[in-house]
Amino acid sequence: MTGSIEQGTSETRGSAHLLHFLVRLPRPVEKVWPALATEVGLAAWYTPADVLEHRLEGAVTLRGVGAGRVTAWDVERVAEYTVEGGGRIRFHLERDGDQGTTLRFTHEFRGEQETEQRWRARFERLIGLLEGGT
Template identity: 70%
Template sequence: MTGSIEQGISQTHGHTHILHFLVRLPRPMEAVWPWLSTPERLTSWCTPVDTLEPHLGGAVALRDLGSGRITAWDVDRVAEYTVEGGRIRFHLERDGDDGAALRFTHEFQGEAETERRWRARFERLLEVLEGGA
């Protein structure tokens, strides 16, 4: 199975921007989860992680995205990081026998993030997962 970035939707509601992506990943949920929930792996494809306490209410500091708290944590399924001015949510679902579907949402204020930047991040994630990592 090869992965794909199937959907990128950008919406604006007042001053809040919302990005949604559906990313099909070529690995099962359990193999993808560490790439969304551990400092070393999240750093490798997304952004440098200064702090990540892996539990509900834990502190999180994502260098390019902000600092805050973990506001949803369901191991192997959901990691949600609420940082100043926004919320980043990774939601994994099974996709066939050997794959996972990542439903991603980023709500934020301002212009710092774009659909293009997230698409580039997801392309890096696909590269590492398709490389057998």
């Protein structure tokens, strides 16, 4: 299986912006989860997590994004981080056959700091990382 970004949409609701992506990843959930829910994994394709407590309501600090809390945590299924200045970032994983994973991603934020193109580039890095076998 090769990875792909199948869908990317953005919408505005009042002053809130929402980005949604559907990303097919070429590895099983247990191989994808560390890339989304560990300090080393996030640093490899998105941004370093200077603090990441692996539990609901744990502290999180994403470098260049902000500090806040883990607002959803279901191991190998959902990791959601809500940070001041960075909004809510949600990764929802689903099995896709025996060897793949579907990522349903949502980023809700205020302001203009993020774009669909920036997240698309990040997901390309994530796919490349996973296709490399890590």
